[in-house]
Amino acid sequence: MTELTLPLPHYVTPPPGAHPPLDYPGYRSTVLRHPLRTPIDLPQRLTEVTGPVLGDRKPTELDADLTRQHSGEPQGQRIIVQGRVLDSDGRPVPHTLLEVWQANAGGRYQHVWDRWDSPLDPNFSGLGRAMTDAFGRYRFITIKPGAYPWKNHLNAWRPAHIHFSLFGRAFTQRLVTQMYFPGDPLFFQDPIFNSIPDPAARQRLISRFNVDDTVPEWALAFDFDVVLRGTGATPFEGDDEPEDQA
Amino acid sequence: MTSRPRVGLTPSQTVGPYLSIGLTWDDGVYAADPAATGGFWLRGRLLDGAGGAVSDGLIESWQADPDGRFDSPEDPRGGRPFPGVRGYARAFTDAEGGFEIFTVKPGAVPDGADGSQAPHIDLSVFARGMLDRVITRVYFADEPAANAVDPVLRLLPTDAARATLIAARTAEGYRFDIHLQGDDETVFFALR
Numbered sequence: 001m002t003e004l005t006l007p008l009p010h011y012v013t014p015p016p017g018a019h020p021p022l023d024y025p026g027y028r029s030t031v032l033r034h035p036l037r038t039p040i041d042l043p044q045r046l047t048e049v050t051g052p053v054l055g056d057r058k059p060t061e062l063d064a065d066l067t068r069q070h071s072g073e074p075q076g077q078r079i080i081v082q083g084r085v086l087d088s089d090g091r092p093v094p095h096t097l098l099e100v101w102q103a104n105a106g107g108r109y110q111h112v113w114d115r116w117d118s119p120l121d122p123n124f125s126g127l128g129r130a131m132t133d134a135f136g137r138y139r140f141i142t143i144k145p146g147a148y149p150w151k152n153h154l155n156a157w158r159p160a161h162i163h164f165s166l167f168g169r170a171f172t173q174r175l176v177t178q179m180y181f182p183g184d185p186l187f188f189q190d191p192i193f194n195s196i197p198d199p200a201a202r203q204r205l206i207s208r209f210n211v212d213d214t215v216p217e218w219a220l221a222f223d224f225d226v227v228l229r230g231t232g233a234t235p236f237e238g239d240d241e242p243e244d245q246a
Numbered sequence: 247m248t249s250r251p252r253v254g255l256t257p258s259q260t261v262g263p264y265l266s267i268g269l270t271w272d273d274g275v276y277a278a279d280p281a282a283t284g285g286f287w288l289r290g291r292l293l294d295g296a297g298g299a300v301s302d303g304l305i306e307s308w309q310a311d312p313d314g315r316f317d318s319p320e321d322p323r324g325g326r327p328f329p330g331v332r333g334y335a336r337a338f339t340d341a342e343g344g345f346e347i348f349t350v351k352p353g354a355v356p357d358g359a360d361g362s363q364a365p366h367i368d369l370s371v372f373a374r375g376m377l378d379r380v381i382t383r384v385y386f387a388d389e390p391a392a393n394a395v396d397p398v399l400r401l402l403p404t405d406a407a408r409a410t411l412i413a414a415r416t417a418e419g420y421r422f423d424i425h426l427q428g429d430d431e432t433v434f435f436a437l438r
Contacts, residue, residue, distance in 0.1 A: 006322050006358045012251050013438045019258045020377035027260075029375030032295035033426050035434050040401055042381065042435035046355050047368050050318035050325070051308060052334035057271070088251030101268025111264040113302075127267050163261065163268055169320050171308045171368055172437050174379065178259040195377050196257045204256055227256045232249025 008049050009231035011172040012088055017198035026191035028152050044172055051170045054097045059129035066102075066128045066142035074124035076105025076143030080213065080221040081179070084136045085166060087230030092136025093173075098226075099165040100128040100140060107148030107160075116148050141219065147186055159186040159193060166226055173228040180206045181222065258378040263302050265372065266338055277307055277335035277349035284312070284350045286419030288384065291343040292371065295427030299343030303373035305424070306336045307347050307384075309366070314353030339373075351386060357397055364392035364399070371424060380434045384413050384422050407433050 022034035042048065067073055081100075085093040103109045103126060106118035110125050126145075130138045145160045161178040168174065180193065184206075187193050196202040204227070213221035261269070278285050288307075292300040310316055311328035318325045318333075330350075337345040355363045367384040385393050393399055393412065402408045410432045413420035425432050 006356060008322065008358070009320075011437070012249050014255055015250065018255050022377055022380065024377055027375070027377065030377065031375075032298070033300065033373060033375040035380060035431055036295075036427055037431055037434075039380075039434045039436040041438050042383075042398065044437060045357055045363065045398075046316065046321065047308065047310065047363075047366065048437060050316040050320045052332070053318060053325075054334075086253060088253050088255055090253050099268045101264065109264040109267060111267055113263055125267070163259075163265070165261075165269060169318075171370075174306075174370055175256060175258060176261050176372060176379065177256055178262075192259060192377070198257075201254060201257045204254055205259070225256075227251070227253050229255060230251065230253075 006046065008045065009233070010044055011049070011170065011229040012232050014229065015198075017196070018201045020195035020197070024191065024195045027195060048172050049170050051167055051173065054167060057097060058131060059097070064128055064130040064138075064140050066124065066126065066140065068141075069125055070123040072123045074104065074121050074143050076124075076146075078141070078219040079144050080139060080141055080215070080219050081162065081207065081224060082137070082139040082210075082213065082221060083224040083226065085132045085138065085168075085226045085228065086136060087168070087173070087228050089230035089233055091230060092132070093168055093228060094132055094134045094136050096132050096169070097167055098130050098132065098138050100162050102126045102142065102145040102162040103148055105143050105146050107146030107158075118146070118148070144181065152191060156189065157186050159184040159190050164226060166228065168228040175226070175228055177226070178205060179224045182206055182209055260374060260377050261304060261372045263374040265302070265304055265374075269304060269336065270338075271336060274336040275347050277309065277332050277347055279330035280348060282330035282350050285348060286350070287346050287348055288367070288413065288420050288422060289344065289346045289416070289418070290422040290424060292339045292345060292373070292424045293343055293426065297428070299341065300339055300373050300426065301341045301343055303339040303343070303345070303371060304336060305339070305345045305347070306334070306370040306372070307349065308334050308368045309349065310352035310355050312350055312353050314355045354392060361395065361397065362392075364389050364396035366396075366398070369424075371426075380426070381437060382424065382432050382434050383411050384420070385411050386420060387412050387414050402433060
């Protein structure tokens with residue numbers, strides 16, 4: 001058997017407060033679904049620093065346009081959601097899959113479990129997929145999702161949001177998150193948004209209105225960059241600085 | 247010392263209850279082709295702290311091929327596909343919390359100076375009520391010698407903890423239940 005001394009990268013440790021805790025009683029569904037024992041530190045070895053390429057799941061252009069997936073256009077405010085996928089070293093993450101899903105303009109999901117009394121839109125499924133380009137950029141066309149009530153607490157309403165799922169290059173980089181819209185009046189009462197301890201980190205989930213890329217007579221643009229864990233290497237090719245494996 | 251992010255990380259948020267809208271792949275449960283040599287079903291249940299079924303969860307898997315290599319350009323030995331093996335899968339849980347993934351047993355994976363890791367599959371678990379994924383590993387009950395010297399299993403404090411990561415042999419493959427909380431709580435890992 002060949003024993004290799006493998007030059008593996010080490011993905012940076014998220015600083016305290018960057019991600020929400022699993023135990024967050026303000027979001028009631030967490031109560032029975034968070035582990036009580038302290039997690040064991042898993043060394044980042046081959047399985048953790050590799051990940052699926054998903055090249056066989058290349059989306060079509062139509063997959064990234066949620067307004068053209070049916071015979072008619074959906075109701076609601078047409079928007080462009082665009083940005084870059086980066087790692088925390090500032091390096092773009094090219095050719096990586098993004099999957100998004102969202103409610104319709106009235107805040108209703110095309111899902112059997114959603115009983116919110118707001119009409120479904122026959123022209124909106126709420127599913128989008130895209131691959132980042134060589135520069136880590138992505139772009140979706142969709143409609144602005146509506147807020148909707150839920151039963152977490154009295155008069156609880158979810159701020160308008162779009163769910164994002166990303167793989168990056170490595171199992172360690174896998175991320176599922178939600179993108180919000182600037183100026184939403186519902187942030188103050190939303191335990192999911194407020195579960196992120198670091199207020200600066202929380203703000204990173206709020207997209208920014210982009211007037212320059214807003215298309216006249218057609219659609220408002222919002223920018224949303226997603227930052228996955230990087231390896232702490234300098235963002236230049238050819239740096240062979242050995243990673244600290246401690 | 248670990249380096250710190252230069253650019254602020256995007257925080258995790260829950261997948262919520264409607265994850266199947268965005269995360270469904272028709273062939274998602276197949277980490278290996280149905281006709282792959284040595285293919286089997288890895289089946290289990292996802293359970294909450296009251297022993298109740300988590301019926302709106304998602305399990306994702308990632309593993310080496312039977313030679314212990316990864317179909318990923320990040321594999322420093324050079325990534326390459328293995329015929330009939332995809333290496334990744336995703337499965338939603340059903341009303342009983344049940345999930346199933348069709349795969350093949352991965353080979354042992356080199357672990358640098360520390361020798362090698364026993365055959366294992368990394369899992370991510372997502373669900374409504376989970377603000378971040380949790381990570382666990384599946385090992386195989388019929389690999390006692392490799393498991394005994396596995397550097398990750400040896401990090402665990404007790405045999406009872408190790409036992410939560412060992413999938414039992416069944417007629418159609420292996421069984422691996424995931425207990426999010428409670429006396430039988432599965433060992434979960436942090437990737438620091």
